[in-house]
Amino acid sequence: MRIKESIHIARRSLMGNKMRSLLTMLGVIIGVAAIIAMISIGNGAKADISERIRSLGSNVLQIRPGSQMFGGRGFGAGSVMTLKYEDAEVLKEKAEYLAYVDPETSDRTQVKFGNKNDNIEIIGTTPSYQRVQNTKAAKGSFFTEEDLAFKAKVCIVGQTVVDNLFVNTDPIGQEIRIKNTDFRVLGVLEKKGSMGPFDQDNRILIPITTAQKRLFGTDYIRSISVEVKSKDEIGVATEEIETILRRQHKLLPGKESDFNIRDQSSFLETLEKTSQSFTYLLGGIAAVSLIVGGIGIMNIMLVSVTERTREIGTRKAVGAKRRDILMQFLVESLVLSLLGGIIGILLGVGGASLISKFAGWKTLVSVDAILLAFGFSASIGIFFGIYPARKAARLNPIEALRYE
């Protein structure tokens, strides 16, 4: 008997029990859709993080206020004020292993141009910003060390600011009003895109000295980004910063540092690895649901074999061999699982694109994941189909014909 006949028989049998076939497939559909969606989300997150690692300067360390113990980023950062502009000056002066030092401060405030206004993040920084953030002015120019020294009222604007405030106007040379002070626009910052919900182009850069003196009225700063001369020296550079700043802050030995130093790229690499293992974990859970789906198929196939005992007897009486009956039921379970797999793949791909559309997460549907899911559902069909199919093939024709 040819495979075509087996497929034909399987199709008739499945079409004859549409609802049951659909419910049987549901386990596989959900399993495969979950695998595809999870891997897509995981790959998207990983690609996003890799992108961020690449966009960072490679040897950049970030110094933030707050002790290491409280996990600078969450609890300490921002709520503790310990870093000052002078700290950056001292580092620039004394640290041997640092190529660039870039103190930053930031706040959101109202910005006006003509009759338009918007709430925008203002970042006070230095020309080293270009270096440590791996960016530059796409149009016009960045402010200079001189602007910094004279606390000049100049700024660089992000693309979103240009789009929102300077409709049809060339921003360069224009005056915008930030907190009642007029700033001259020197340039437009290179487009960065958004990182999650944060639009990295909706910001204005001004000299940090100007920011402290004219806008925020505080000596404290948000962070200091430094670039180490060589990647190999990151360790010693970290120690050096620690020593210099502890002395600057007059901390006694044994007392906790009131700042923390982070290697941004290694932090992101860890994040990347975490997201990778998270992807595996989610994929694994999804695979378990696929196996449960397979057990569902086996269950229904066993019921089907019992139900069709007389049919099997009849087929055997008119000449079906064991192999023919085996094929018939194996193909049936394979069709169930592959059909479920295909529907699952479509749902998974659709689900991933819905997630990226509505939740804003980046997703990446890979061919590998699709092939994996397809292969997995095929193996599920064969693995869980073989037992019922063998049971059917081994039925004694005399008993099967008599079965009520």
Next chain:
Amino acid sequence: MIVMENVTKTYRMGEIDVNALKGVSILVNKGEFISIMGPSGSGKSTLMNIIGCLDIPTSGIYTLDDIAVAGLNDNQLADIRNRKIGFVFQTFNLLAREEAIYNVELPMIYNNVSEKERRETAMQMLEAVGLAQRAKHKPSEMSGGERQRVAIARSLVNKPSIILADEPTGNLDSRTGAEIMKIFQKLNEDGITIILVTHERDIAEYSRRVINLRDGLVEGEETL
């Protein structure tokens, strides 16, 4: 064509051995129409299963068309059933979900006949039993007599050496039963060998020779 010598069959039911056949010898020639009769428990079902190659004898010789059946394995038995034997059952044993034409095609599917040829042959056979216009109907839409005629058409498609009919009228009223028996008579006149298993005397009278079975032994033979 059928040679049986001293065939026995022993089943094991739990702890006890049941001797269903205790040494049966039968000779059936090509073109014959015989009946095997006997009360229930006489071993006629067992004998039929052995003749039909659904089962093999415990001892003795059974040759069908010069093939010794006793030593064959499952697959070889399936091939013989497919090519040399046409079954007609008391309960019809049609595939309920399939159309009449597919049911008739079934033995040819397991004989690797092409789809086109299958359709044509099946249609011819349905015509021969007078059911050409019912080809697309399912068994559930047919009367008992029609179902049995579909089963007869099915038994014929692989041009078997013998047709084995196990109580073919058992589920039919007497008038329909008579119609079915006339079909068998007609087939026999066309040269097909028919072996009928029944416990009804008036059904057996359609055949030419009756073999009486009792307690697993041939009790006697009569020619009609």
